[in-house]
Amino acid sequence: AQSVTQLDSQVPVFEEAPVELRCNYSSSVSVYLFWYVQYPNQGLQLLLKYLSGSTLVESINGFEAEFNKSQTSFHLRKPSVHISDTAEYFCAVTGLTGGGNKLTFGTGTQLKVEL
Amino acid sequence: EAQVTQNPRYLITVTGKKLTVTCSQNMNHEYMSWYRQDPGLGLRQIYYSMNVEVTDKGDVPEGYKVSRKEKRNFPLILESPSPNQTSLYFCASSLSRGHQETQYFGPGTRLLVL
Numbered sequence: 001a002q003s004v005t006q007l008d009s010q011v012p013v014f015e016e017a018p019v020e021l022r023c024n025y026s027s028s029v030s031v032y033l034f035w036y037v038q039y040p041n042q043g044l045q046l047l048l049k050y051l052s053g054s055t056l057v058e059s060i061n062g063f064e065a066e067f068n069k070s071q072t073s074f075h076l077r078k079p080s081v082h083i084s085d086t087a088e089y090f091c092a093v094t095g096l097t098g099g100g101n102k103l104t105f106g107t108g109t110q111l112k113v114e115l
Numbered sequence: 116e117a118q119v120t121q122n123p124r125y126l127i128t129v130t131g132k133k134l135t136v137t138c139s140q141n142m143n144h145e146y147m148s149w150y151r152q153d154p155g156l157g158l159r160q161i162y163y164s165m166n167v168e169v170t171d172k173g174d175v176p177e178g179y180k181v182s183r184k185e186k187r188n189f190p191l192i193l194e195s196p197s198p199n200q201t202s203l204y205f206c207a208s209s210l211s212r213g214h215q216e217t218q219y220f221g222p223g224t225r226l227l228v229l
Contacts (some may be wrong), residue, residue: 042221105157
């Protein structure tokens with residue numbers, strides 16, 4: 001079984017400031033790691049994912065996340081946030097076991113960007 | 116446009132009155148699933164389907180039913196809704212059951228059971 005911990009339920013930050021959203025996971029099997037973003041009144045959409053290879057993965061809108069196996073972490077960062085980044089961010093994993101493509105989600109981090 | 120659609124988007128009902136939430140995808144995806152989102156709990160999987168006529172329980176299946184008679188549709192059925200099923204529901208689909216696949220989510224259905 002897998003579990004995901006997002007310790008910060010809310011992160012307020014000023015526009016153009018850097019931000020880090022923390023994600024830690026536990027699993028007895030290998031995992032793939034994902035960050036999904038949920039804008040107000042919308043469904044979730046993929047932001048980025050780590051499958052293998054380089055431990056640093058990037059999204060098209062400036063976010064990046066680094067897979068750290070020893071610390072079982074997959075923190076999300078952005079060097080300079082914009083007001084449009086205000087959303088809820090979910091870290092998720094899929095464990096490489098049977099049962100299909102089930103995502104195990106963290107409880108989410110609400111990022112609020114202020115002017 | 117490639118998308119997952121859900122209907123209705125908002126629903127208020129009373130305890131015990133059967134309801135169905137529809138989900139449809141136009142991407143020819145094999146894998147579909149239902150999640151519920153509750154404050155402080157994130158999203159939890161209710162049921163999933165690997166293909167037509169193949170469904171299985173997720174983490175929180177009690178009180179729900181599903182069917183997969185066609186590849187594009189995956190309705191969620193609440194035979195006798197109860198107040199603890201008040202939640203935000205999301206349907207999702209992916210190309211295959213592969214763990215690396217990106218899942219595409221519908222816009223959500225907000226359900227209130229009185």
